[in-house]
Amino acid sequence: MFAVYAAEPNPDAPLDALVVGERPDPEVPDGHVAVHVEAASLNMHDLWTLRGVGIKKEQFPMILGCDGAGRLDDGTEVVIYPVIGDPTIAGDETLDPRRSLLTERYQGTFADRVVIPARNAVPRPAGMTAARSAVMGTAWLTAYRMLFVKSGLRPGQTMLVQGASGGVSTALIQLGRAAGMQVWVTGRSEDKRALAGKLGAHATFASGERLPERVDAVFETVGDATWAHSMRALKPGGAIVVSGSTSGPNPGADLQRLFFLQLRVIGSTMGTRDELANLLTFVTSTGIAPEIGLELPLERAEEGFRAMAAGETGGKIVFIR
Numbered sequence: 001m002f003a004v005y006a007a008e009p010n011p012d013a014p015l016d017a018l019v020v021g022e023r024p025d026p027e028v029p030d031g032h033v034a035v036h037v038e039a040a041s042l043n044m045h046d047l048w049t050l051r052g053v054g055i056k057k058e059q060f061p062m063i064l065g066c067d068g069a070g071r072l073d074d075g076t077e078v079v080i081y082p083v084i085g086d087p088t089i090a091g092d093e094t095l096d097p098r099r100s101l102l103t104e105r106y107q108g109t110f111a112d113r114v115v116i117p118a119r120n121a122v123p124r125p126a127g128m129t130a131a132r133s134a135v136m137g138t139a140w141l142t143a144y145r146m147l148f149v150k151s152g153l154r155p156g157q158t159m160l161v162q163g164a165s166g167g168v169s170t171a172l173i174q175l176g177r178a179a180g181m182q183v184w185v186t187g188r189s190e191d192k193r194a195l196a197g198k199l200g201a202h203a204t205f206a207s208g209e210r211l212p213e214r215v216d217a218v219f220e221t222v223g224d225a226t227w228a229h230s231m232r233a234l235k236p237g238g239a240i241v242v243s244g245s246t247s248g249p250n251p252g253a254d255l256q257r258l259f260f261l262q263l264r265v266i267g268s269t270m271g272t273r274d275e276l277a278n279l280l281t282f283v284t285s286t287g288i289a290p291e292i293g294l295e296l297p298l299e300r301a302e303e304g305f306r307a308m309a310a311g312e313t314g315g316k317i318v319f320i321r
């Protein structure tokens with residue numbers, strides 16, 4: 001079948017490991033279903049996979065793509081839930097130490113078909129397009145959990161999103177606005193700040209710019225480049241919710257500020273299957289149109305990877321099959 005995959009890990013030149021070609025048709029073990037992929041979205045995670053981060057060398061070649069939407073053999077329209085855990089463990093899948101994400105052990109969604117455990121095929125709300133459904137499973141689910149499960153923010157409080165145009169950032173802006181937060185955003189260029197404004201940000205700032213007042217919570221996926229600003233941005237007792245570290249994972253901790261102002265640093269990863277179902281309901285009932293910055297046929301996936309690697313994001317990048 002047609003597939004876009006990582007041939008081998010390449011830490012220094014990840015795009016050299018990207019192949020647009022053919023992979024064997026997958027088998028469907030008991031308890032699993034095949035999803036005929038209609039749309040799939042790109043995440044920074046796919047670039048980490050090309051670099052060999054978070055995946056064992058022996059798992060290559062690996063079809064990329066954590067997210068997607070499509071149809072089962074019987075025509076049922078589904079959204080793919082990318083976290084695969086031990087089905088015998090009840091409770092929060094994201095806390096299962098043996099959980100994996102599609103493309104770590106299971107082959108991914110950038111292909112004609114993807115095989116997943118049956119519970120990972122979540123019914124798609126009527127009227128939600130395949131492209132918009134395909135962005136829900138990773139970036140949007142991560143943003144949903146950061147905002148609604150982890151941050152403790154109430155409508156009316158002020159949130160700062162570090163980074164304007166990325167997948168998680170645009171989801172946070174749109175979800176925060178729909179939920180009644182005051183949404184402030186930093187962005188690296190005027191274009192990116194304008195996008196944040198279009199998506200509902202109440203105020204935008206250049207990266208690192210002094211804010212007019214301190215905020216209740218900061219949403220971090222950037223890491224080293226923005227961490228010091230995030231720490232300075234918080235009210236006493238405020239929280240940084242962090243789910244990524246694109247620019248580097250080891251910023252100075254500023255422990256004195258942390259304990260003196262009683263700040264909280266909260267880690268967050270993906271979300272549960274139930275949270276994905278709640279997200280789908282929230283998006284459809286509020287009428288949010290998830291921002292897709294670039295839509296390409298899967299055959300042209302390399303253009304999408306190059307745009308993301310260069311930081312040229314404007315919402316999610318989606319591949320159509």
Ligand SMILES: NC(=O)c1ccc[n+]([C@@H]2O[C@H](COP(=O)([O-])OP(=O)(O)OC[C@H]3O[C@@H](n4cnc5c(N)ncnc54)[C@H](OP(=O)(O)O)[C@@H]3O)[C@@H](O)[C@H]2O)c1
Pocket residue numbers: 042043044045138139142162163164165166167168169186187188189192207221222225226243244245246247268269270308311313
């Ligand atoms: N823990 C989880 O479950 C989880 C889930 C999803 C993503 N993540 C992680 O979260 C991160 C973002 O993922 P994504 O898919 O949203 O990536 P993306 O679409 O490529 O977005 C990257 C974002 O980072 C910002 N950024 C990058 N470098 C920056 C710098 N030097 N200074 C300021 N801002 C910078 C960009 O801001 P501008 O708009 O200003 O350019 C943009 O908003 C990745 O590290 C990813 O691995 C984690």
